[in-house]
Amino acid sequence: MKPALPNIDLGIDRALSVPVYLQICQRFKTAIAQGHLRSGDRVPAVRGLAMELSVARGTVEMAYRILTDEGYLQVRGAAGTIVSPALPVSVSGVTRAGQARPGTPGAPGAPASPQHGGGTPKPFQLGLPAIDAFPRKVWNRLVAHRLRSGDASAFAYPDPAGYWPLRERIATYLGLSRGVECVPEQVFVTTGYRATLELVLRSLATPDDAFWFEDPGYILARRFLLEVNARLVPVPIDKHGICVEHGLALKADARFAVVTPSHQSPMGVTLSLERRMALLHWAAANGSWVIEDDYDSEFRYAGRPLPALKSLDRHDRVIYSGTFSKVMFPGLRLAYVVAPVNATQRFHEVCASMNAGSPYLLQASVTDFMAEGHFARHLKKMRLLYAQRRDVTARALAEVFGERLAIDLPPGGLQMAARFVDGTDDTAVADHARASGFGEQALSRWYMNAPPQSGLVLGFANVASEDQAMRRALELRRAADA
Template sequence: MSRPLLGTSSSEIGIDRDDREPIQSQIARQLRSLVLSGRLKPQTKLPSTRALSEELNVARATVVEAYEQLVSEGYLETRSGSGTRVAAELPETLLTSSPKERAREPSRATGRREPARPFRSGLVDWENFPHDDWGRLLGRFWRNPPVTLLEHNDPFGWLPLREAIARHLYEWRGIDCAAEQVIVTAGGLDAFDLIGRSILKPGDEVWFEEPGYPTARRIFSLGGVTAIPVPVDAEGMVVTRGCDRAPGARAAFVTPARQYPTGVTMPLARRLELLDWAADADAIVIEDDYDSEYRYVGKPLPALMSLDKRARVIYTGTFSKVFSPIVRLGYIVVPLALVKRFREERLSHGAPPSLMAQPALAEFMGSGAFAIHIRRMRRIYAARRRALIEALKQAEGKLFTVDASPAGLMLLLRLPAGVSDEAMVEKLAAKGIEAQSLSSHYAGRKREQGLLLSFAGFSEDDLQQAAAKLIGVLT
């Protein structure tokens, strides 16, 4: 059993009650300094908020706020049943073993700790995250929460956040919905589970893209539904093949804006075909729109839900890609006719996500800062995408072909016949590169071979160096 490092926290953290700096800020600042100096190593367990508050003779809420601030910045992480620890992967901050080394080598790049191995999926840029603005919002609502927040009991989430999400979807995705149709979730897994429990029953057949999102397939299957793999072509899910395989399916799970993992965009004609099938079959289309805000080439098509005039689409989104995975918030938009059913299901079986970040996120979105952040990151990600494509050009056509989707945060390298992507993943891992295999996203036996390379969490220089190393391994 790991012992908290700060067993004598009074000697590690000093509180100056005469200082104008708030006590929670003093605690957060000193803990941050201990992490950056290397005194607190990654995965070090911290004292509980109760224990540290008693040792420092401060209110427990003060320590909670300090911890939450550092969690939002990426320095700490919380795990159910194991308390609070220093994050395993820290923000891209200068980490040195001692102040002396930091003074002696201020410009050495080796002093930087990368968030992960190149091409790891699920990462976003952390260096350009608006840490200060976000931290101030969290701190303000934590210190002085409105009475309506303290009395909140709406299972669909904080109403101002749902209103902000509805406005965002109208402006960015063309979806005209009311706040009453929006459900705040604790991310994709929570959304899929709630949708499955609300509209499906054991034995129902559901179409899933092939290849597709394994996590969604797994979550829905846990509810007892039968997953039907439906092939994907250059225009997304092939509706006619779905009709051949399971004409009585109750739902279809699709990623039309950027099919995961191939990156293809479903054109208007295929979208209308899918909607016509859903209406004729009395089925539901579940639209997972996970990172459509990041489109670099051409004008994005409106969301599938914006085309739906017959209330056949349930829309899901997440803040993990466009804001931060640490926030752990997402949303569902349901047709008005299904609002009552979802509300009853949420009340009886599902706990809504924590309110901690919801008011802050609502204000961040309402102020326009969220849209500014997306536009800024889109420029940064576009540059990283171009750098990676350029670095891979020397081997394209010889070792692989590059499927450069006009949107999203990753590229697909298709491998030639006879080359195992799983074997390549293992070889790359031995060289410090973390790629995903395309074949692992298939449910059936027929599997194309390829490598998925995520670029969002890495600098242009890092991506170019990793691309050169990847080419060396494949040669």
């Protein structure tokens, strides 16, 4: 779907003379024309889409009214609003049963840590969504339905690139919610971020390539890149995100930049618009690639939702990656990556040589979860829940530690960084706490060359109550005093 001009809203550019409701209309028309939305597909509810785009309900209602009057949508009362089943092929972009129009590229026949140690979730464990709040009954029903269906696809080797209907759903979701323009054949389903990085490197990297890497940066990505002998160039971050000027001074001809722009890991800052444009300019001018890890961008609690870096990319230099582990549950082992248009064929070839693909059952069940609207409802519910759990956790830590701990309250995500201001040895605290079954990590260990800060990186998504938050904060204080 065609993203809007650079701005702070999800593909909606308020600086344009085109009214917002007409921009929404165009986004839906493009999605329908590209086959991302098909006849009979349910579109988001007015209230939900208005919240997603941070616009008034009346704006979305006007857009939906226009689309209905023009024959693109059809209102079904309590059943919601759907893409009109009467759309002609010339408009809908598909023929029968999901088959792409002749000439459409990427039809289904295209070639084909410690924090994740398993076991019972630990207090303050990173990278773990609210396991207690996932709609298990709905999920079990969807999985059971697929098991009973007897679909022959369940018994065959899965497509190495991913289950085609899921790739279509992901492309639609990214277009509507993240402003990312892509088609299903660009979407590749992987078994996690590590597998995503492996696919990208095997497809595009050459020996001795240099990688800009945030300092501090995502520790598990750093470990993997070092394991494969990537040449990392630590680039410091500040309150505006990765310092592009420092990267240019350190290694202007680097081949890759690995970044977490929406919610920097671990500090939680957001890459500013100025830095985003500078990063994209560098990539385009240098012929470099930017790997965007958009790992928990769905959860933002302060201000308007931010567009993906990929939505601003006009030269196809950003490789977008996301995951279902943070929005659903990590046991799925399902993630995805959007390949550059010119590299799609290469990604297909590498996929075919890497593995036999992710399990059909889980991919098909996630497809159903998205198609029936459960995915969007779950995201909406989790945004409210995580905002509450973030605040509860921060209050408990502040009450227990007082001025000893400076808490950087993140505007989004599932984790926070809390910095010791009294010279406390964070590695000793983390080691003591982990010996007691905790899952937080020492902030200083996330640094490479930049002067490390002492602190803790804590996950708050599974803090279920104020009492629990206080108990955990007290136990953490005992570890700090040991």
